[in-house]
Amino acid sequence: MPQDRIRLASLRDKIVSADEAASHIKDGMIVGMSGFTRAGEAKAVPMALAAHAKQAHAKGEPLKITLITGASLGNDLDKQMAEAHLLSRRIPFQSDPALRKAINSGEVMFVDQHLSETVEHLRTHQLGPIDVAVIEAVGITASGGIVPTTSVGNSATFAILAEKVIIEINLTQPSELEGLHDIYIPTRRPFREPIPVVTPESRVGLPFIPVPPEKIAAIVITEKLDSASNVLPPDHETAAIASHLMEFLKHEVKIGRLTERLQPLQAGIGTIANAVMHGFIESPFHDLTMYSEVLQDSTFDLFDAGKLNFASGSSITLSKGKHDQVMPHITDYKSRLILRPQEISNHPEIIRRLGIIGINTALEFDIYGNVNSTHVGGTHMMNGIGGSGDFARNAYLSVFVTKSIAKGGALSSVVPMVSHVDHTEHDVDILVTEVGLADLRELAPRERARVVIDNCVHPTFRDEMEDYFDRATARGGHTPHIIEEALAWHVRARETGSMHAKAERKIA
Amino acid sequence: MPQDRIRLASLRDKIVSADEAASHIKDGMIVGMSGFTRAGEAKAVPMALAAHAKQAHAKGEPLKITLITGASLGNDLDKQMAEAHLLSRRIPFQSDPALRKAINSGEVMFVDQHLSETVEHLRTHQLGPIDVAVIEAVGITASGGIVPTTSVGNSATFAILAEKVIIEINLTQPSELEGLHDIYIPTRRPFREPIPVVTPESRVGLPFIPVPPEKIAAIVITEKLDSASNVLPPDHETAAIASHLMEFLKHEVKIGRLTERLQPLQAGIGTIANAVMHGFIESPFHDLTMYSEVLQDSTFDLFDAGKLNFASGSSITLSKGKHDQVMPHITDYKSRLILRPQEISNHPEIIRRLGIIGINTALEFDIYGNVNSTHVGGTHMMNGIGGSGDFARNAYLSVFVTKSIAKGGALSSVVPMVSHVDHTEHDVDILVTEVGLADLRELAPRERARVVIDNCVHPTFRDEMEDYFDRATARGGHTPHIIEEALAWHVRARETGSMHAKAERKIA
């Protein structure tokens, strides 16, 4: 049975244990692993490697690596590797609490990178070289090509550039996934050609990752499932956010800027973005397409509701229930799906060409339209910028959504000045909270502040925000601020746990 | 003589005075004018319009417009229009002290936009419609096509989308400029094709702006010269900045990442960028190309030194001396030059494809690699982001240069936290001051701070910066900050005129 998945017979004797495969990875190496938003990650080798690190460290031997992936890993792998002190450097995204702790303590050097850019750095030798690539696969073709599973991520470039390739063939991943992927690698500069993707449906590459078979150093057989996504179901606030966005889009259609087919949609990771996409089910929009990064439950709900014609992404990340429903019938969806390398799903060239409507989640934003996606309190990393910047900068419409308050109302997610900027005022068009929607297009900062305060700030913070903006405006400037107070809400949050001024008074 | 410049004879009776042409522009209109970095702006009509505004306002009549240009205007036009209170809204860039004052006081609403994006907003009706376009031209072709002068900017899209077009034929602009321009407009979504530019030399469009002759409402004949650029000659510090960058690039060649031809170069506006480009004259690099926005004196010096093979830009902005030297011989350079719409010169698709080395000037940057290009003290607009974001985000190498101190040493241009972010840590590769160069690629924030402090901070600020970073690091976090002190240097500068702590003590 595992043998059937390896159509190039000469590779069949490469099958080894995960432990043996992991021993190709030595201290100081740069390792590229498959995996994107908890989908399609190599599972057995990283786990074995974490064990090796523990053993080595117990003996006083060093074992630390630079780990590059597509994006976040499932199966608690980042946790296990962080807790084994295996990681010295981690690129370009993560979303694990234990790894986050190691990053924030300064143990792990985290390079928080636009997801479309990592492979450019590798290809131009600014990063790398990759010593070992570890790639989860459905199988290997007769020519030795690797067929990825539920994500493509950076796997193709890792495998192509690596000195050695380790393949994990996962028998629980349906072999029907073969044919879903479209592997296209941009041609080399100075003769790089236009990337021929002109619609979400464009197929421009190969259905497998081409690698010379002699580079394949080991094959491991696994049966571990992808982790289920941990998005929560829509709630009252996320429904309100979705509804504000639908009203806005309906209005854009009404005034002739968009048609009811809209333009290709992108939605970020997480609960809010998933809930917003659900909003399209009951909307008047139809014949939609997605050109996105991660395809979540909502993508399949939209297919089933007859709203969505086609979805292009770099990974499929589903809840347990949705997984059990979709995966056995993946052939029914296959003609309407493509998984691409994250360089292509997130490529500025294509995002700008297609005119994408990008919907991403902010941690916080400010009254002038600057968005923080990554840092709590200006200092502590949450997950990373991921693909949000690739989309926000080049989208036709760049939308950011968030609930207006966090931590039970102690924190406002709308602040006078964000404590860290991931998306500048120049890159943000629409802001939405459950309170309402602010359309910032073609507005100067003072005008943006007015619509943000009126439409997005939670009522419990509105008076304080009005007061700040009034006093700032009295001082003048294109972007009025009281510079010594601009971050005061974050200072208060740090000192008292709350951004409310009265909490500060209570302490004083 | 003016008649020769209008080859479509039926248009010759459209010639009117600037005053008469300007009367097409009424209160509340949206007007698009040619002009990019003080080159190729319409000159007579805006001046007449400013006079109209003064007359109207004296009579208590309203006359205010939204003015959209390519970028900054020469001939003090932004000053005259601002002082005439003609401008209610200004998009997307300016660099005039009088207009800046009106922006910072809140009189003029300034929309500070990526230069590649304005026409996308117009084309999709998010901005506009343009009532009147006013375009400087060398002449009009037999088919009614407009031949631009020393800049293309947004002129093509303005003319194509406007209800009415006013043309200023400038007799001092050599008619030999015809043939220099390459007007390409992306096709309409959802059928947008790849933009066929694959090298700086690619010619993909028309040498004129096609407009239906019946839209041409008036033609004005002028003879005013473009303003000379106001860049200063290289000095000791700018030479040091150039030299650090040359050393860095030589090292990149040595380790095989680049060849001595490098990759297409882009250089920002102003003295420092111009001086850095001069640095290439004495360098070992050769057969260089530019894919840039504004071509300054240094472009022609590089041609004359035999270092540069080809330059693509959106405008030519020269000092008086260089202008007098180059313009009479423009035919000698013509085969090595293209002027494109700013959408194309700055297009993310092409910048990423060509792998540009982008060199732009920062107002200030911080120890973690965030760059402020626009706001003094976090509040007051200087010029705008211009094209720097278009290039920095998508470049192969994104370099920012600045002198380490400003205002006679009172201000440090390297700060703990920038007071405004235009280019995020994710978009900045290399920082250079006269002190040295910091290579931030693939580094985590704590590592970046180390190289910035060691290499870029002026000695008079280094101890204070070390102290800040040490205390911040003790608090932890991926990006360590003492959040209540992060903007303290700016607060001090505002209160005492100096960022030095001792100035604060002196006041206290």
Ligand SMILES: CC(C)(COP(=O)(O)OP(=O)(O)OC[C@H]1O[C@@H](n2cnc3c(N)ncnc32)[C@H](O)[C@@H]1OP(=O)(O)O)[C@@H](O)C(=O)NCCC(=O)NCCS
């Ligand atoms: C911003 C982001 C963290 C939000 O995640 P989410 O799961 O949708 O939103 P939640 O509201 O559940 O917030 C996540 C956490 O942030 C906290 N949070 C939310 N707003 C906050 C704020 N203003 N200040 C501090 N913490 C905040 C929440 O309390 C929650 O904390 P917990 O995990 O301790 O409960 C997430 O979308 C992200 O990492 N984005 C960056 C990457 C990206 O956008 N990729 C898109 C392309 S795929």
Ligand SMILES: CC(C)(COP(=O)(O)OP(=O)(O)OC[C@H]1O[C@@H](n2cnc3c(N)ncnc32)[C@H](O)[C@@H]1OP(=O)(O)O)[C@@H](O)C(=O)NCCC(=O)NCCS
């Ligand atoms: C950043 C920018 C203003 C620098 O301009 P420049 O002419 O090269 O540099 P200068 O050193 O002469 O500085 C310009 C002014 O800023 C001031 N300045 C410089 N650093 C400063 C700082 N850290 N804090 C406050 N003011 C500062 C200078 O003192 C000078 O002021 P002055 O005009 O009152 O004398 C300019 O490059 C710009 O507008 N950039 C944004 C647009 C852009 O990058 N376009 C590039 C694509 S073409």
